[in-house]
Amino acid sequence: MKIQSAMVGALVAWASASAAQSPGIVLPDRLAPAARATILRLIDSAQSVGLPVTPLVNKTAEGVLKGADDQRIVRAVQSLARELGDARTALGATSDLALLGAAANALHAGLTVDELRRLRSASSAGNDALTSALVTLVDLVSRRVPLSDATRSMHDLLERRASEKQFAALRADVERDISAGQAPEAALRTRVGSQLRLLDAAPLDARRPPMR
């Protein structure tokens, strides 16, 4: 098992590196030549403007595993490439892959580029907190919390330098409340209110280490 774990890490590192830097990107065999060519062109375009291509390769593989038809896979990859580009425009070229992926996902869920910029501006606790906020936002939206409520809540929490742990706790609490029968927006309002009171009561320097 230990050998397997170590090799998974090596495989991930190798796969990411090869997808990011090798011209010989490997796509699943099942794709028809036309779809394969389209996706490779998309990947080339993304690469030429400095976007990460690993998410595009992964999206293709995900579609193949899930049995999606080629057209649907191409659409999903096109959409992701556009969202990664928009995410980088909003967040800046120094954003890491995790943040870009989370931001692209949030854009796909309905967040606008301007809202993403505002979240970025509100975030002074570093990329990890912003990534957690975006992951939480998408999760809340998928649980029928209105996007505007979720966005405002994430903004308020980021402004107060909420930590990754606090975003994770919020997500779990809201999920539990919704499962217990509360309306999604009410669950969010209650839980965010508690978090904000805690954050407002805590001294700023005790909330989180400074940005990396």
Added chain:
Amino acid sequence: MHEDRADHLPSALDNAVQLLRKEEPVSTAWRDRVLRAVAEDDTAEAAEAPRRRLVPLRAAVAAAIVCAVGGSAATIGMMRRTRPAAFAVTMSPSRPGARTVLLPVHFSVVAPAAASVSIVGDFNRWSPTALPMKRSADGRTWEIDVELPQGRYNYSYLIDGRIARDPSAPQTEGGGDDFGMPNSVLMVSGT
């Protein structure tokens, strides 16, 4: 995967191992220089960062993701954050000398009736065979320990060939439902 096969690699990983082990033709002088540099680097690193070594994952007790599938068991809990004291370092083949810090992540899913369970996601290119999970002693839970670089990953379980998301993890609404099946999201962080 059973105990007596614990050190055997699935074929996809085995292929990757063979690929990584394949030697590129280089000059003897270059090879000697690289080996000397690696040896010096390791010595220096060992002196200043003694924690940076492979440690058994089970001892790490880190990042437990426990979920119920099929409605027969309760979600027990989840914590994906890994312990910084337990990580491995591997060479990144893309940049000679560059290292990727790997953090242990434990996946666990309750699926008593399943005949096979694996985990698929961004970390294994959604390969259904790369990471088969192992049935635990209780006969109900399937588990696997993996080590991943810091990052954000979409993933799902593959239970008897059917995609099942992890109900205890954040889920994707947008990017993940392009194919009608939302994924779960894993964040691996060393902080």
